[in-house]
Structure formats: C-alpha cells, structure tokens
Amino acid sequence: xxxxxxxxxxxxxxxxxxxxxxxxxxxxxxxxxxxxxxxxxxxxxxxxxxxxxxxxxxxxxxxxxxxxxxxxxxxxxxxxxxxxxxxxxxxxxxxxxxxxxxxxxxxxxxxxxxxxxxxxxxxxxxxxxxxxxxxxxxxxxxxxxxxxxxxxxxxxxxxxxxxxxxxxxxxxxxxxxxxxxxxxxxxxxxxxxxxxxxxxxxxxxxxxxxxxxxxxxxxxxxxxxxxxxxxxxxxxxxxxxxxxxxxxxxxxxxxxxxxxxxxxxxxxxxxxxxxxxxxxxxxxxxxxxxxxxxxxxxxxxxxxxxxxxxxxxxxxxxxxxxxxxxxxxxxxxxxxxxxxxxxxxxxxxxxxxxxxxxxxxxxxxxxxxxxxxxxxxxxxxxxxxxxxxxxxxxxxxxxxxxxxxxxxxxxxxxxxxxxxxxxxxxxxxxxxxxxxxxxxxxxxxxxxxxxxxxxxxxxxxxxxxxxxxxxxxxxxxxxxxxxxxxxxxxxxxxxxxxxxxxxxxxxxxxxxxxxxxxxxxxxxxxxxxxxxxxxxxxxxxxxxxxxxxxxxxxxxxxxxxxxxxxxxxxxxxxxxxx
Numbered sequence: 001x002x003x004x005x006x007x008x009x010x011x012x013x014x015x016x017x018x019x020x021x022x023x024x025x026x027x028x029x030x031x032x033x034x035x036x037x038x039x040x041x042x043x044x045x046x047x048x049x050x051x052x053x054x055x056x057x058x059x060x061x062x063x064x065x066x067x068x069x070x071x072x073x074x075x076x077x078x079x080x081x082x083x084x085x086x087x088x089x090x091x092x093x094x095x096x097x098x099x100x101x102x103x104x105x106x107x108x109x110x111x112x113x114x115x116x117x118x119x120x121x122x123x124x125x126x127x128x129x130x131x132x133x134x135x136x137x138x139x140x141x142x143x144x145x146x147x148x149x150x151x152x153x154x155x156x157x158x159x160x161x162x163x164x165x166x167x168x169x170x171x172x173x174x175x176x177x178x179x180x181x182x183x184x185x186x187x188x189x190x191x192x193x194x195x196x197x198x199x200x201x202x203x204x205x206x207x208x209x210x211x212x213x214x215x216x217x218x219x220x221x222x223x224x225x226x227x228x229x230x231x232x233x234x235x236x237x238x239x240x241x242x243x244x245x246x247x248x249x250x251x252x253x254x255x256x257x258x259x260x261x262x263x264x265x266x267x268x269x270x271x272x273x274x275x276x277x278x279x280x281x282x283x284x285x286x287x288x289x290x291x292x293x294x295x296x297x298x299x300x301x302x303x304x305x306x307x308x309x310x311x312x313x314x315x316x317x318x319x320x321x322x323x324x325x326x327x328x329x330x331x332x333x334x335x336x337x338x339x340x341x342x343x344x345x346x347x348x349x350x351x352x353x354x355x356x357x358x359x360x361x362x363x364x365x366x367x368x369x370x371x372x373x374x375x376x377x378x379x380x381x382x383x384x385x386x387x388x389x390x391x392x393x394x395x396x397x398x399x400x401x402x403x404x405x406x407x408x409x410x411x412x413x414x415x416x417x418x419x420x421x422x423x424x425x426x427x428x429x430x431x432x433x434x435x436x437x438x439x440x441x442x443x444x445x446x447x448x449x450x451x452x453x454x455x456x457x458x459x460x461x462x463x464x465x466x467x468x469x470x471x472x473x474x475x476x477x478x479x480x481x482x483x484x485x486x487x488x489x490x491x492x493x494x495x496x497x498x499x500x501x502x503x504x505x506x507x508x509x510x511x512x513x514x515x516x517x518x519x520x521x522x523x524x525x526x527x528x529x530x531x532x533x534x535x536x537x538x539x540x541x542x543x544x545x546x547x548x549x550x551x552x553x554x555x556x557x558x559x560x561x562x563x564x565x566x567x568x569x570x571x572x573x574x575x576x577x578x
Contacts, residue, residue, distance in 0.1 A: 004085065004096075006493075006494065006501075006504070006505060006508075007494070009070075009085055009504050010494075010501045010504065011094075012085060012088055012089045012092060012094055013056065013068060013069055013070065013088065013500060013501065013504065015089075015092035015093075015094060016069060016088055016091055016092045017053065017056075018051060018052075018053070018056045018057070018058065018068065018069045018072070018500075019035050019051055019053050021069050021072070021073070021088065021091060022035075022037070022051055022058060022069070022072055023035070023037075025040070025072075025076055026038060026040055026049070028051060029047065033052070033053070033054060034050045034051060034052050034053070035050070035051040035052075035053065036048075036049065036050055036051070037049050037051070039060040039062060039063060039065060040076055041060065041063055041065040041075060041076075042060070042062060042063035042065070044060070044062060044063075048060050048061050048062035048063075049061075049065070055460075055498070055499055055500060056068060056069065056498075056500035057499055057500050057503065058072060059520070064520040064521070065520075066516070066519055066520050067503055068499075068500040068501075068503045068504060069088055069500075070084045070085055070088060070503075070504060071084075071503060073087055073088060075294070078251065078294050078295065078296050080247075081507050108232060108233050108510070110171070110175065111175065111179060111231070111232065111233050112207050112208070112209075112233065114166060114171055114175065114176065114179060114181070115179065115207070115208040115209060115210075115233070116207070116208050117166065117169075118162060118166075118181060118208070118211075119152055119154060119198075119200045119208045119211075120154075121154070121161075121162055121165070122154025122155055122156055122198040122200075122211075123152060123153070123154040124154075125154060125155040125156070125157055126148065126153065126154045126155040126197075130155070130157060131155045133216075133217070134155045134197055134216055135148070137197070137216045138153065138197065142267070142270070142343060143266065143270060144270070146270075147266065147269075147270040150245070150269070150270070151199065151200070151266055151269075152200045152208070153197065153198065153199055153200075154197075154198040154200070155196070155197055155198060156191065156193040156194050156195060156196050156198055156213060157194065157195065158194050158195040159191075159194070160189060160190050160191045160194075161191065162181060162182075162191050162193075163176055163181060163182035163189040163190070163191050164189055166181070166182075167189065173189065176189075178231060178232070179228075179231055179233075180192055180210070180228045180229040180231060181193075192226075193211060193213045193226065195215070195217065196213035196214055196215055196216070196226065197213070197214045197215075197216050198211050198212075198213050199211065199212040199213070199214070199262055199266075201228065201234070201239065201241060201262075201280075202239075202241075202242075202243075202244045203233070203234075203238070203239055203244070204238075204239065204240070204243050204244060204291065205244065206244035206245075207233075209228075209231070209233045209234040209239070210227070210228030210231070210234040211227070211228050212225055212226075212227050212228075212262055213225070213226040213227070214226075232510065235287075236280035236281055237280065237281075237285035237287050237288065238285075238287045238288075239280050239288075240258075240277040240278065240279070240280075240288055240291055240292070241262050241265055241277060241278035241279075241280060242265045242269065242276060242277050242278060243277050243291065245269070245274075246269075246274060246275055246276060246277050247295065249274045249275045250275045250277075250295050250297050251295065251296075251297070253275050253297070254296070254297045254298060255275055255297050255298045255299075255300060255354075256275055256276070256277060256292065256295055256297045256298070256299055256300065257273065257275060257276040257277075257300045257302055257354065258276075258277055258278070258279065258292075258299055258300065258301050258302065258303075259276060259277075259278050259279075259302050259303065259337075259338050260278060260279055260282060260303050260304050260309065260312070260337065261278055261304075261337060261339065262278055263337075263339045264276075264278060264302075264337055264338040264339045265277065265278045266339075267338065267339040267342045267343070268338055268339075268342060268347070268350065271342055271346075271347035271350075272347055273347060273350060273351065275297075279316075282303070282308060282309075282312040282316075283312065283315065283316065284316040284319050284320065289319060289320060289323050289325070292320070292325060293323060293325065298326045298327070298328065299320060299325055299326065299327045299328070300327075300328050300329075300330055300354055300357055301313050301316060301317055301320075301327060301328070301329050301330070301360075302329075302330040302332065302338055302353075302354075303316070304336060304337045305331060305332045305333065305334075305335060305336055305337065305341075306336060309337075310331070310367065313329060313331070313363065313367075314363070314364065314367050317329065317360045317363065317364070318390070318393060321360060321393045321394060322393050324395065327360045328357035328358065328359060328360065329357060329358050329359075329360055329362075329363040330353045330354055330357045330358075331363075332350075332353060338350065359399075361390075361391075361394070361399055361403055364387070364390050365387060365403070365406075368383055368386045368387055368390070369383060374411075380411065384407060384411065384413065384418070385421075387403065387407060388418065388421050388422050388425060389425060391403060391404075391422055392422075392425055400422065404418045404419055404422065447539070447542050448480075450535055450538060450539055450542075451475060451477075451480050451539060452518045452521070452522050453522055453527075453535060454468060454472075454532070454535055454536065454539065455480070455483055455484060455487065455515075455518055456518055456519065456522040457527050457532060458484070458487045458497075459487055459497065459499050459502045459515075459519070460497070460498065460499050461497070461498070462491060462496060462497055463529060463532075464527075464532050465487065465488065465491050465497065467529060467532050467533060467536060468484070468536065469488075471533060471536045471537065471540070472536045472539060472540055475539075476543055476546070479511075479514060482511060483511055483514060483515055483518070486509055486511060486515070487502070490502055490505050499519070503519070548571050551567050551570055551571050552571065554567055555567050555568065555571075
C-alpha cells in the first residue's frame with residue numbers, strides 16, 4: 001500500500017473547489033462571499049451550513065460541524081479519510097496509481113514502528129518450533145492457522161528477548177517502557193509479556209497499539225489475561241476491537257454486531273460472521289459511539305449472558321439510543337458468552353438469534369421488571385414510571401404510542417394518564433437541558449477564549465504565527481502549548497499554513513478533538529495585525545499578573561528575609577512590565 005504525503009494531499013485539495021464538491025451533494029445558495037445550504041449532519045430545516053470559497057472550508061452554525069472538502073466527503077458518505085482523499089482526487093482528475101494510505105507525520109511514528117515489530121516478533125515465535133504447543137492449543141480451541149493469521153496472533157516466549165532485541169535495533173528503553181513492552185529493574189530489561197499467546201489490538205486505522213496476552217500452559221495462572229497499559233497511542237475507549245477488518249462488511253450489510261470480548265469477535269469472525277466488533281470494556285464510551293454513528297448501521301448488542309452483561313446491555317443501549325442509533329438486543333441462553341455459545345450450538349444458531357433480535361424497548365420492559373413484585377401497587381407504579389422515563393430517549397413516536405398502549409392494556413391503566421405523564425417528563429427534560437447547554441458554552445474563561453482566538457488565527461495565516469513568536473512565544477498551560485507547537489511544527493515543515501490544509505493534518509495527530517473544538521467555537525471575525533497584537537499583549541499581561549500572584553503567595557511562606565527581598569524585587573519588575 002503506497003503512502004501519500006501531506007503535500008500531495010494538499011495538492012489534491014487545491015485541485016478542486018469545495019463549493020463545487022459540496023453542491024454536488026447539497027444544494028448551495030450564494031449570499032455575499034459565502035454559500036449556504038441545509039446541513040446534512042443534523043436535523044436541519046433552514047440553511048445553517050456556510051461554505052467559504054475563499055478559505056475552502058465549511059461550518060454549520062447550528063451543530064458546529066466544520067472541516068474541509070475531505071472531512072465533508074468522509075462524513076457525508078461515511079467512508080474513511082483515505083477513501084475520501086481518493087474520491088476527491090478522482091473528482092479532480094488526478095490518477096492515483098495504487099490504493100493510498102495516509103502518511104502519519106507525527107511524533108508517534110516510532111511507537112507504531114515498535115508495536116508493529118513486536119507483533120511480527122510474536123508471530124514469528126508462534127510459527128517456529130518454540131510455538132508448536134501454543135499453535136496446537138489454539139487449533140484445539142477451534143482457531144485454525146488461517147484465523148491465527150487473520151488476527152495476527154503470536155506468542156511471547158519464556159525469555160527476555162523482545163526488549164533486548166529492540167534496544168539493539170536502536171530504540172530507547174524509555175519508549176519501550178512507556179509502551180508497556182518492558183520493565184526495567186536494577187538496569188536489567190525484562191519483557192512484560194512472557195509465555196503467553198499474544199492477541200494484537202489495532203486502532204481504527206489498523207495500526208497495532210497494544211496486546212491482550214493469554215496464558216495457555218497453566219489455566220491456574222492469574223491473571224489469565226494480561227492487557228497492555230494505556231499509552232499515548234493506546235486508549236481503550238477510542239477503540240473497537242476488529243473495526244479495521246470489519247468496517248467494510250458492516251457498511252455492506254448495514255448491520256454491526258457488538259460483543260464484549262476479543263475472543264467473542266475471533267470466534268464469530270472465524271465462523272463466518274464478519275461484521276462484528278468488541279468493546280474494550282463493558283461500558284461503551286462516547287468515542288466508540290461516534291465511531292459507530294459513522295457506520296450508519298443497525299447495532300446488534302450481544303453481550304455476555306450474565307447479570308453484568310445484562311446490566312451493560314441496558315446502560316449501553318440507553319447511551320446508544322440517546323445518540324439516535326438504531327439498536328436491537330440478543331441475549332444468548334445456555335452459554336456464558338458468544339464464544340462459548342458458538343462452540344456449543346454453532347454459528348447458524350447465532351445467526352438465527354440475530355434474525356430474531358428483540359427491540360431495545362422490549363428488552364427494557366423486561367429488564368425494568370427485575371426484582372419487582374408487580375402485584376404490589378408500589379412496585380407496579382415504580383415500574384411504569386421507569387418505563388415512561390426511558391421512553392424520553394427515543395424520537396420514534398410510533399414506538400412511544402405502541403409502548404403506552406401495551407402498558408395500558410396489560411395493567412389496565414388509562415392511556416391518557418400514561419400519555420400525560422410522558423408529556424410532563426418531556427417538558428421537564430426540555431427545561432433542564434437548555435440551561436445545562438448554555439452553561440457548557442460558558443465553561444471557558446475569558447482568558448482561555450483569548451488564547452483560542454490566537455490559536456485559531458495562527459492556523460489561518462503565517463502573519464499571526466510570526467506575531468505570536470515575536471510577542472509571546474509560549475503559553476503557560478500544557479494543552480495550549482501543545483496546540484501552538486503543532487501549529488508551529490506544521491508551519492515550519494510546510495513553510496506556509498492555511499486552515500483548510502491544516503485540517504487535513506489534524507487527521508494524523510492526537511490533539512485533533514481539542515483543535516477542532518477551537519475551530520468550531522471561535523467566532524470568526526476579520527482580525528487585523530493590530531488586533532492580534534492587542535490580544536497577545538492582554539494574554540501576556542494576564543501571565544505576568546499570575547506570576548505576581550504566585551510570588552506574593554511565595555513571600556507569605558518564606559522565612560528568609562533576603563529571599564523575601566529578592567521576591568519583592570521580582571514583583572516590582574513584573575509590575576513595571578504590566
């Protein structure tokens with residue numbers, strides 16, 4: 001697979017007009033310098049999306065969606081960033097000789113290289129004489145050689161080999177330790193994973209970021225499973241296990257099966273059910289929900305068949321429903337999880353269960369009955385209140401109607417009373433949501449808003465970068481400093497900067513969400529060099545005032561009279577600067 005550089009991507013973006021591309025999907029009307037259309041990324045009834053021909057970006061003033069031509073194509077067509085680049089290249093008449101892969105020009109390239117080497121090292125072990133027992137163990141459990149290869153399964157040996165090998169290749173011990181591959185004790189390197197079957201964990205782009213390691217010679221060893229620690233490149237909450245292999249078939253089938261464990265995925269995938277992913281824990285995260293949203297597929301929740309799995313089904317189902325996703329539930333009887341169930345009853349039985357998956361509301365109706373005596377008036381009232389409370393998460397009016405009718409008929413309660421209670425809950429919810437959203441917008445301080453504005457304009461033009469370097473140079477806060485450094489790195493590497501191209505670069509860095517938040521929320525105004533200079537000086541003044549405050553606190557606890565005088569002199573100097 002060929003890599004494509006940032007410059008080539010920028011050339012492809014510059015070869016098309018964002019207005020022409022977006023107008024081929026959404027009708028646009030010109031108003032002044034910009035073009036406006038109905039935003040396709042939320043329920044929009046009046047044109048709230050602005051497209052700038054000059055800046056080659058779009059922004060929705062209602063939902064905040066923003067980006068360049070690649071971002072629009074990626075989100076509108078629900079395809080990967082690489083696919084979006086290829087599609088735009090085709091629209092521009094640029095022929096790409098081979099399938100492309102976006103080159104990750106960031107500081108974690110070395111980490112990805114190390115993890116990929118570790119995976120191949122473990123695979124080599126499994127395919128060697130030393131791995132014979134482990135390979136037989138896997139095959140006895142139904143994981144044939146093809147499955148072992150599909151999931152890049154490997155073996156860590158009962159020796160300290162990997163760490164020493166990586167050090168000999170020139171990688172620093174500190175990086176290996178940070179990645180959770182080695183421990184260092186008394187200046188000796190020890191491999192973290194030893195004598196275990198290794199299941200690599202890939203991120204959404206298919207890069208190896210961690211491992212799940214299972215003991216296989218002695219099942220009494222604890223823990224049975226040992227997982228990589230979280231690192232700069234491995235955040236469990238950002239990953240859906242097997243997503244990189246399953247995404248294309250999911251898009252084709254318009255359905256994704258979500259399970260709990262890695263082994264559940266491997267068993268189902270090896271048995272022919274390819275549209276399956278696993279949570280990296282029992283609780284679904286907002287990042288995983290966003291990933292599932294992009295698939296635009298029906299979600300089949302098929303979690304473990306125990307009390308914890310049932311509770312997770314309820315909680316995760318609610319989270320998915322609140323985000324407007326179409327979900328159905330499968331509860332497997334007669335086995336503890338999909339892995340065991342498949343071995344016991346076969347994949348055809350799993351498929352049959354999926355065909356007969358129940359709606360989430362039907363699952364909830366049963367779940368909310370648990371531990372309640374519905375012959376008791378108090379328990380019955382609590383149950384009905386809980387069902388009505390849960391109905392607020394769905395926008396499906398027919399489903400609400402059917403559920404209320406069912407409750408009315410089953411428990412001989414007036415439909416009008418139930419409907420009145422639901423309407424009352426919805427009104428109460430509407431009153432509570434509005435202030436909380438307003439508060440969210442007011443969270444950032446005036447000082448942070450000034451910094452966001454400086455960072456935003458630095459992404460737009462080298463002039464603002466030079467003003468920042470000459471009149472401020474650094475922010476006190478780590479996140480602000482990191483974002484500024486990314487902007488400076490991009491500018492120094494490419495010798496120029498504009499927002500549309502910088503947005504493409506965001507695809508390769510961990511701070512994408514934080515930077516996009518700035519781009520989405522900064523109110524765009526025409527900003528002169530003098531305006532920027534004034535902002536920088538106000539920020540500098542704030543920094544000096546903070547230093548004065550800290551020095552005053554230091555004086556209070558300082559007993560040495562000479563140091564007190566020294567601190568007082570520093571305060572005087574800072575006050576002059578202010």
